[in-house]
Amino acid sequence: MSGPIVRIEGLSKRFGAVTAVDNVDLDVAPGELFALLGGSGCGKTTLLRLLAGFETPDAGRIFIDGQDMTGVPPHLRPVNMMFQSYALFPHMNVAENVGYGLRRDGVAKPEIARRVGEALDLVRLADLGQRRPAQLSGGQRQRVALARALVKRPKLLLLDEPLAALDRKLREGTRFELVRLQAELGLTFVMVTHDQGEAMSMASRLAVMDTGRIVQVGSPHEVYGRPATRFVADFIGLANIFERDGSWVVLRPEKIVLSTERPALAHTTAGRIVDIAYEGDRSLLRVATDGAVLIVSALPDPSHQRGQSVWLGWEPGAEHAVIP
Amino acid sequence: MSRVFISFLLAFAVVPAFGQGSVNVYNWSDYIAEDQLKAFTNDTGVKVNYTTYDSNEILDAKLRTGRSGYDVVVPTASPFFVRQLAAGLYLPLDRSKLRNWNNLDPEILAALARYDAGNAHGIPWMWGTTGIGYNVAEIRKRLPDAPVDSLRMIFDPAVVSKFKDCGVMLLDSATDVLPAALKYLGLDPDSKKTEDLAKAAGVVKAVRPFIRKFHSSEYINALAGGNICLAFGYSGDIFQARDRAAKAKDKRDIAYAIPREGSLLWIDVAAIPKDAPNPANALRFLDFLLEPKVAAASSELTGYANGNKAAFALLPKDISGNPLIYPPAAVRAKFYTITAGTSDQTRERTRLWTTVKTGR
Amino acid sequence: MRAIITLPFLWLGVFFLLPFALVLVIALGTNAPDSVPPVALGFSLKSFTLLFTDDLYLAAWLTSLRIAATSTLVALLLGYPMAYAIARAAPERRPLLLMLVVLPFWTSFLIRVYAWMGLLDENGLLNQFLRWSGLATDPGTILGTEWAVHLGIVYAYLPFMVLPLYAVLEKLDAGLLEAAADLGARPIQAFLTITLPLSLPGIVAGCLLVFIPAVGEFVIPDLLGGTETLMIGKVLWDEFFTNADWPLASAVAICLLVLLVGPIALFQRQQARSLERHL
Numbered sequence: 001m002s003g004p005i006v007r008i009e010g011l012s013k014r015f016g017a018v019t020a021v022d023n024v025d026l027d028v029a030p031g032e033l034f035a036l037l038g039g040s041g042c043g044k045t046t047l048l049r050l051l052a053g054f055e056t057p058d059a060g061r062i063f064i065d066g067q068d069m070t071g072v073p074p075h076l077r078p079v080n081m082m083f084q085s086y087a088l089f090p091h092m093n094v095a096e097n098v099g100y101g102l103r104r105d106g107v108a109k110p111e112i113a114r115r116v117g118e119a120l121d122l123v124r125l126a127d128l129g130q131r132r133p134a135q136l137s138g139g140q141r142q143r144v145a146l147a148r149a150l151v152k153r154p155k156l157l158l159l160d161e162p163l164a165a166l167d168r169k170l171r172e173g174t175r176f177e178l179v180r181l182q183a184e185l186g187l188t189f190v191m192v193t194h195d196q197g198e199a200m201s202m203a204s205r206l207a208v209m210d211t212g213r214i215v216q217v218g219s220p221h222e223v224y225g226r227p228a229t230r231f232v233a234d235f236i237g238l239a240n241i242f243e244r245d246g247s248w249v250v251l252r253p254e255k256i257v258l259s260t261e262r263p264a265l266a267h268t269t270a271g272r273i274v275d276i277a278y279e280g281d282r283s284l285l286r287v288a289t290d291g292a293v294l295i296v297s298a299l300p301d302p303s304h305q306r307g308q309s310v311w312l313g314w315e316p317g318a319e320h321a322v323i324p
Numbered sequence: 325m326s327r328v329f330i331s332f333l334l335a336f337a338v339v340p341a342f343g344q345g346s347v348n349v350y351n352w353s354d355y356i357a358e359d360q361l362k363a364f365t366n367d368t369g370v371k372v373n374y375t376t377y378d379s380n381e382i383l384d385a386k387l388r389t390g391r392s393g394y395d396v397v398v399p400t401a402s403p404f405f406v407r408q409l410a411a412g413l414y415l416p417l418d419r420s421k422l423r424n425w426n427n428l429d430p431e432i433l434a435a436l437a438r439y440d441a442g443n444a445h446g447i448p449w450m451w452g453t454t455g456i457g458y459n460v461a462e463i464r465k466r467l468p469d470a471p472v473d474s475l476r477m478i479f480d481p482a483v484v485s486k487f488k489d490c491g492v493m494l495l496d497s498a499t500d501v502l503p504a505a506l507k508y509l510g511l512d513p514d515s516k517k518t519e520d521l522a523k524a525a526g527v528v529k530a531v532r533p534f535i536r537k538f539h540s541s542e543y544i545n546a547l548a549g550g551n552i553c554l555a556f557g558y559s560g561d562i563f564q565a566r567d568r569a570a571k572a573k574d575k576r577d578i579a580y581a582i583p584r585e586g587s588l589l590w591i592d593v594a595a596i597p598k599d600a601p602n603p604a605n606a607l608r609f610l611d612f613l614l615e616p617k618v619a620a621a622s623s624e625l626t627g628y629a630n631g632n633k634a635a636f637a638l639l640p641k642d643i644s645g646n647p648l649i650y651p652p653a654a655v656r657a658k659f660y661t662i663t664a665g666t667s668d669q670t671r672e673r674t675r676l677w678t679t680v681k682t683g684r
Numbered sequence: 685m686r687a688i689i690t691l692p693f694l695w696l697g698v699f700f701l702l703p704f705a706l707v708l709v710i711a712l713g714t715n716a717p718d719s720v721p722p723v724a725l726g727f728s729l730k731s732f733t734l735l736f737t738d739d740l741y742l743a744a745w746l747t748s749l750r751i752a753a754t755s756t757l758v759a760l761l762l763g764y765p766m767a768y769a770i771a772r773a774a775p776e777r778r779p780l781l782l783m784l785v786v787l788p789f790w791t792s793f794l795i796r797v798y799a800w801m802g803l804l805d806e807n808g809l810l811n812q813f814l815r816w817s818g819l820a821t822d823p824g825t826i827l828g829t830e831w832a833v834h835l836g837i838v839y840a841y842l843p844f845m846v847l848p849l850y851a852v853l854e855k856l857d858a859g860l861l862e863a864a865a866d867l868g869a870r871p872i873q874a875f876l877t878i879t880l881p882l883s884l885p886g887i888v889a890g891c892l893l894v895f896i897p898a899v900g901e902f903v904i905p906d907l908l909g910g911t912e913t914l915m916i917g918k919v920l921w922d923e924f925f926t927n928a929d930w931p932l933a934s935a936v937a938i939c940l941l942v943l944l945v946g947p948i949a950l951f952q953r954q955q956a957r958s959l960e961r962h963l
Binding site for chain 3: 491
């Protein structure tokens with residue numbers, strides 16, 4: 001049984017008065033697609049840069065594949081990174097960009113050509129080897145950056161907001177592309193993202209970060225279904241959060257049943273539709289009840305009207321209590 | 325036509341204000357007593373537009389460009405005035421308008437006549453010699469019986485080599501150094517013969533390893549500041565160095581000697597450019613310069629000898645009695661001057677000089 | 685609107701092309717020492733042939749090119765680390781550092797060269813210090829040697845090297861160096877494969893800005909150099925003032941210009957190429 005590919009112990013990093021990473025412990029297993037999720041300034045990018053070696057920790061240690069990486073400079077780490085800005089070398093063509101790391105390792109020329117060709121095939125850019133980065137589209141650049149980071153078959157691939165610079169349509173397709181590549185190559189990916197949808201749809205496990213700390217680690221299912229804190233519940237997906245008997249209760253919109261008759265469920269409440277947002281596959285409705293306005297996800301129904309009186313109901317199992 | 329075209333367009337030309345009642349004088353800086361200029365305006369009603377330069381080359385370029393706008397200029401006789409004369413840049417003087425002409429020193433006039441036949445174009449203003457400036461203490465320390473008043477000081481390798489460590493500078497001027505070298509060899513200093521000039525060049529080449537630099541003005545500061553101990557230069561410049569060194573914090577005794585073999589006489593000549601806008605006023609100004617009191621006051625200011633014999637009596641004793649400023653007859657008898665030569669000769673001489681200087 | 689477009693061309697025409705044409709016309713004439721101005725117009729290549737056949741002039745060209753080239757190299761080796769350090773300094777400190785680089789321009793060029801004379805003289809500050817400190821009892825004199833000329837040129841033109849280098853290095857994306865390190869490049873390799881090639885436009889611009897004026901430099905070799913340092917600027921001076929040979933002096937000026945247009949054209953092409961590359 002192999003140990004974790006990444007082990008982080010008590011890691012802290014301060015920038016002046018700001019603690020960007022605060023006493024973080026984390027293990028990532030080989031073959032995982034692990035996402036670090038959080039809002040801007042939560043410390044996720046700093047954590048990634050600590051893994052790559054661009055920042056030196058103030059406290060704690062990092063092990064990669066069992067080796068203590070604390071104090072090891074970036075060029076000696078068995079890690080490659082795909083930068084948010086891609087950081088493609090503007091004075092080299094695509095093939096030279098992709099082959100850069102292999103040339104640094106002194107790989108023989110024919111071998112470089114072969115592996116660069118393979119990597120470009122993998123990202124479907126085989127024909128563009130001679131182009132300069134400036135001559136490529138945003139999506140093509142993203143794939144060059146990916147090929148360049150993949151070509152050395154690192155034990156660990158770090159991805160800093162890999163999809164953020166793409167337009168929305170391209171982003172959707174590329175998600176699956178990245179997941180496919182990760183599965184095909186059997187590499188470990190650690191990805192930073194601020195987009196919870198991206199993290200949920202791609203990651204095998206994810207860590208939610210807030211103000212330098214990891215708040216919850218788990219599979220997307222666990223984190224969505226059983227958020228550990230009110231912050232996580234609020235950050236991931238839509239949630240109705242209300243206080244009951246001194247504790248916080250999370251109720252996901254899709255767990256609420258909406259009908260015109262009072263449903264035969266444990267919890268029921270009457271309300272009036274305040275707002276309807278039609279999203280094609282579903283509608284999101286805001287329903288004003290006695291105590292609060294609840295968000296409800298329902299199949300689109302043209303008969304729903306603003307101001308209409310409706311009934312809401314849910315099973316006790318749909319509720320989940322969280323700490324504040 | 326083409327000349328007019330070029331003259332017109334060359335940005336060089338400075339055209340001072342000129343009018344009926346003025347005269348445009350372009351002179352060396354600190355070369356005329358200023359109260360005398362006021363006196364001239366008071367006497368004649370002619371306004372003086374007085375501008376100054378500090379190199380013959382600037383004056384030369386302006387005159388050659390044409391339409392300089394000047395009425396009176398004061399170039400050095402050799403090689404500048406004589407070449408400008410050959411180019412026809414000067415008006416002949418109307419002697420009838422120069423009432424004070426007879427105040428001039430016949431000896432200096434005769435010397436100047438070698439450049440300007442019959443003294444037809446210029447009047448001698450200030451004059452001096454070319455000789456040896458030295459730091460008394462440094463020379464004595466290295467060679468107590470140094471032949472300071474001989475050209476051997478700069479041309480005899482056995483002598484110059486003694487001073488290499490404390491620094492020797494020669495004028496960067498083919499028309500001053502090569503004639504002196506010819507004189508040192510006992511040849512005609514005015515010789516234009518290729519073989520003579522080659523010998524003269526040989527003399528300079530032989531001492532070249534001991535010369536720190538050839539430069540026509542740097543030696544003033546260098547002597548005064550103690551950075552060199554021996555220079556071959558113009559009397560006036562070396563006097564300047566002497567005065568500066570005497571005033572400096574760590575006083576240095578700088579002395580000047582006229583070579584006993586003979587000295588090249590330099591004369592600054594006041595003349596009227598051919599295209600002077602106010603030639604009549606220019607003549608009045610020249611006549612004014614010929615007045616003994618004007619020449620005497622300017623000599624007092626500059627410390628140079630003037631070409632005005634009548635002014636001699638008006639000079640203070642420390643100038644008229646100074647044998648380095650007004651040398652005795654025996655020394656004056658060995659003064660020499662050189663003629664201009666053709667432009668091809670000029671080119672050959674410049675070239676020869678460049679090879680000597682750069683040691684090729 | 686039209687006036688705004690015309691103005692630069694008018695400026696170029698009046699202050700560059702017209703004087704250049706005049707100098708060219710004079711260069712193609714022959715020396716006429718007895719006329720005003722001392723030029724006989726015509727079409728003669730005599731001055732140009734003389735300039736490139738006479739061994740003394742050839743030597744002057746070669747010396748000028750050699751001194752300009754070595755000075756440029758030294759300025760590059762000194763200026764690059766300076767520009768690099770400024771570009772990597774904290775942003776709030778950069779204006780101060782840049783100001784220190786251009787500070788010498790606040791005093792006259794001539795005065796600064798004279799100051800060097802005072803430093804390098806036989807009894808200059810440098811030798812005084814060497815004697816006082818006992819490091820050397822009889823130090824030689826740097827003034828009047830080719831060393832002093834190099835020193836003067838490097839000193840005078842160093843800001844022209846530093847500023848364009850700073851401009852490119854400051855714009856250099858630090859992420860590219862991280863990417864290189866991430867891909868296994870040691871810092872020196874990252875410098876050689878990323879920083880250096882990407883700062884090439886700055887290197888070329890800086891080198892041209894130093895090399896071009898250094899070739900024609902007159903004041904520095906005249907004041908700091910010795911007599912044996914024969915540079916082409918001195919030849920021009922001699923021809924114009926000592927020999928009053930305006931055509932030859934003009935020919936020197938034309939050749940200097942043509943000699944320098946070559947590198948500039950090369951630079952422009954390189955600039956255009958890199959522009960196209962980065963777009």
